[in-house]
Amino acid sequence: MSDVPKTHPRYLSLTLRDKIVEGVEQGITSIHGLIAHGRGEAFDYLIGEVTQPFAIEAIHAAAAMLRLSNHPVISVNGNVAALAPEALIELGQVLNAPLEVNIFHTETGREKKIREHLLKHGAPDVLMPTTEAQLSYIDSNRKFVHPEGIFRADVVFVPLEDGDRCEALRKMGKDVVTVDLNPMSRTAKQASITIVDNVVRALPLLCEEIRKLSAADMEMPTRKDYDNEAVLKSALQHISRSGNGN
Ligand code: PTJ
Numbered sequence: 001m002s003d004v005p006k007t008h009p010r011y012l013s014l015t016l017r018d019k020i021v022e023g024v025e026q027g028i029t030s031i032h033g034l035i036a037h038g039r040g041e042a043f044d045y046l047i048g049e050v051t052q053p054f055a056i057e058a059i060h061a062a063a064a065m066l067r068l069s070n071h072p073v074i075s076v077n078g079n080v081a082a083l084a085p086e087a088l089i090e091l092g093q094v095l096n097a098p099l100e101v102n103i104f105h106t107e108t109g110r111e112k113k114i115r116e117h118l119l120k121h122g123a124p125d126v127l128m129p130t131t132e133a134q135l136s137y138i139d140s141n142r143k144f145v146h147p148e149g150i151f152r153a154d155v156v157f158v159p160l161e162d163g164d165r166c167e168a169l170r171k172m173g174k175d176v177v178t179v180d181l182n183p184m185s186r187t188a189k190q191a192s193i194t195i196v197d198n199v200v201r202a203l204p205l206l207c208e209e210i211r212k213l214s215a216a217d218m219e220m221p222t223r224k225d226y227d228n229e230a231v232l233k234s235a236l237q238h239i240s241r242s243g244n245g246n
Pocket of ligand 1: 030032033034039041078083102103162181185198
């Protein structure tokens with residue numbers, strides 16, 4: 001890790017860069033992940049680098065959707081594995097849902113390294129892609145899934161996605177919850193629920209919200225109460241108004 005002082009005004013952002021670079025060095029994150037991270041950083045800068053109300057609204061809806069699902073699955077790629085392994089594992093625990101490795105860029109051994117990384121951080125188990133079960137409507141490496149994981153899921157949590165698989169999952173009748181800093185991405189538009197926030201901020205809030213719902217035995221919001229398009233519009237309006245210099 002680099003020696004950025006904690007007093008640096010961009011300390012948190014620079015710490016995340018360190019994590020992504022470390023992920024690449026460890027063979028967990030694809031080299032393309034650096035570009036994706038840079039794009040995310042730019043949007044985070046415009047958003048103000050804090051969780052905004054439109055993200056909170058999506059987190060509430062996502063918590064209810066995931067909590068009510070019969071077979072939720074958490075999909076893990078090379079970026080999110082490097083940025084937030086503990087929070088992913090916590091989400092798996094609060095939902096009693098499996099983590100499944102699913103990556104876009106095929107690189108020898110990376111899937112295995114992501115699995116080992118998650119196990120090292122305390123994941124009880126991690127599902128791997130197989131050739132036994134394949135998603136329809138998609139040609140990339142992301143079509144290979146686990147029969148007891150994404151293939152069978154009714155709701156898939158897919159942070160930092162590349163678009164194609166989100167579309168395929170939706171066509172297969174599954175709900176998709178995503179976290180994407182870009183409210184204009186294809187994933188953001190096609191997901192059932194899009195949390196426009198940095199995954200490192202959104203994940204702990206999502207876990208907390210699911211815990212609250214589990215404890216309270218309260219009436220959960222229904223799909224009718226949530227409008228993803230309107231939430232994305234709020235995010236875009238916020239970005240277009242933002243003139244904050246960080
Ligand atoms: O490990 P792999 O092979 O599956 O590859 C993972 C990446 C992320 C490289 C791959 O899925 C990809 O190329 O994604 P894209 O198409 O670049 O899309 C990534 C999206 O995530 C972009 O819209 C970014 O703005 C957004 N993003 C980047 N970092 C974050 C983020 N969203 C939330 N939190 C972040 N930290």
